[in-house]
Amino acid sequence: MPTEALLAVLAGAVLHAGWNTALKAGGGSHSDAVLVVAGSAFIAMLLLPVLPAPSLASAPYLGVTTLLHVAYYRLLTAAYRDGAMSHAYPLMRGTPPLIVALCSGALLDEGLSPGAWVGTVLVCGGILGLTLLGRGSGPSGSAPSGSWRGNACALANALVIAAYTVVDGIGVRLSGAPAGYTLWCFLLLSVPMVGGALLRDARGFLSHARRRWVVALAGGAASIASYGLALWAMTIAPVAVVAALRETSILFAMALAALVLKERVGTVRLASGVVIALGAASLRLA
Known part of the structure; x- marks a missing residue:
């Protein structure tokens, strides 16, 4: 992976974890x-x-995405309502x-090298270890890691994330303009989401x-920058490698969940963080 792509994806990971933490808070x-x-x-x-x-x-891909x-977004907020961020976030991000x-x-005609596969498996294994082995809790220590509904929403969102990653990986390459493609993604998304909110309760939403x-x-700027950096990286690096490296955002989300949301971070989570970091290093060297 080129150094500039690596730095772009890591910067986007920090921003992604930040706005997710703000949403949960x-x-x-x-x-x-x-x-x-x-x-x-x-x-x-x-x-x-x-x-x-x-x-x-790239227009058809903009419509699908x-x-x-x-x-x-609907599955994201549903997952956060029904479980701790430190549980739902890894579940959503570890599988895609x-x-x-x-x-x-x-779909992309991109075969991964053995090193890239090792890095991908390490990153995903470390993330999923947070959910499968760790025990998240809320600020008071009494909230459960995740309900049946929260887990179902998180897993469904994992499939959605994988789908839009592939769609946008193809779309941004066809666009010839990564920044323009990213901005159109968000502008088109606002039509059903903001329009729906106004139709339901315009006075309350305003x-x-x-x-x-x-x-x-702040959330809008962070969201655009985070996804835009990842999409740009996909134009110069394999989509699957970028997708895996982007999920290092869990390291930053884990730290923010502990510092801001007061969610417990134990030995298992720290060990998982080390595995994720090793995976990121493997992706860089692949």
Whole structure:
């Protein structure tokens, strides 16, 4: 993996963990998730006129990824409502890289080297170890790691994440304009999400937006930057490798969950973090 791609994906991982932590700290409400999308769309409208437009060949992929991202946000907030972030986040993020790696040969014509497979398996194994072996808890120590509903939402979201990763990996390469493609992703996503919120309760949503406008802008900017960096990296590195390396965000999410959300981080989680770090090093050297 080129050094510039590595640094871009790691920077995006920090941003991704940060806005997810902010979402969970705010209660993991769907309204806050919609605010983040609204903030992203506002930023996209400001920047799209001055950036190169993506090729029309990428338009079908933009349509499909919009639908997948609507499902992603709904499942994300549902998983966070019903379980600790330190449990739901690893469950959602640990499986998609393996699915992408298994599909990349047929769908992307990208076979992984043995070193890349080792790195992918280490990253995913370390992440899933957080859920399978660790015991998350809430701030008071009494909240369960995850309910049946929370686990189901997290696992369903893992499939959605794998799907939009492959779709966007193809789409961004066809676009010829990674920044423009990323911004159109968020602008199109805002139509069903923000439009739906306004149709359901316009007065309530606008009132919530006035109180939480910082969440909208900061979360929107972080979300665009995080995903945009990953999509750009996919234009110069294998999609499956980028997908696996991006999930090192769990290291940052784990630290933020402990420091900000006061969720317990024990020996198993620390050991899993070491495995994830070894996987990231293997991906860099592959």
